[in-house]
Amino acid sequence: MVDDERCCGTGTCIINAEGYCWCGQKWDGEKMCFPDRPGQPSAAAAAAQDSPAVNNGGGNEGGDGGRE
Secondary structure, three states, rough: OOOOOOOOOOOOOOOOOOEEEEOEEEEOOOOOEEEOOOOOOOHHHHHHHHHOOOOOOOOOOOOOOOOO
């Protein structure tokens, strides 16, 4: 068996031409990692969900933003 630099270290990686291993990980150009699953938010989208929402004081209060 040929040693592949993309192997995760177990010595059992079998990586196809698209960079996918039999275990489900994918070569991202630097390391093996699990790709985003369809229907799952990406890392950037998940980080945006964890950020607090911006509240500008607006809403449906008649257009004055709730100010008196």
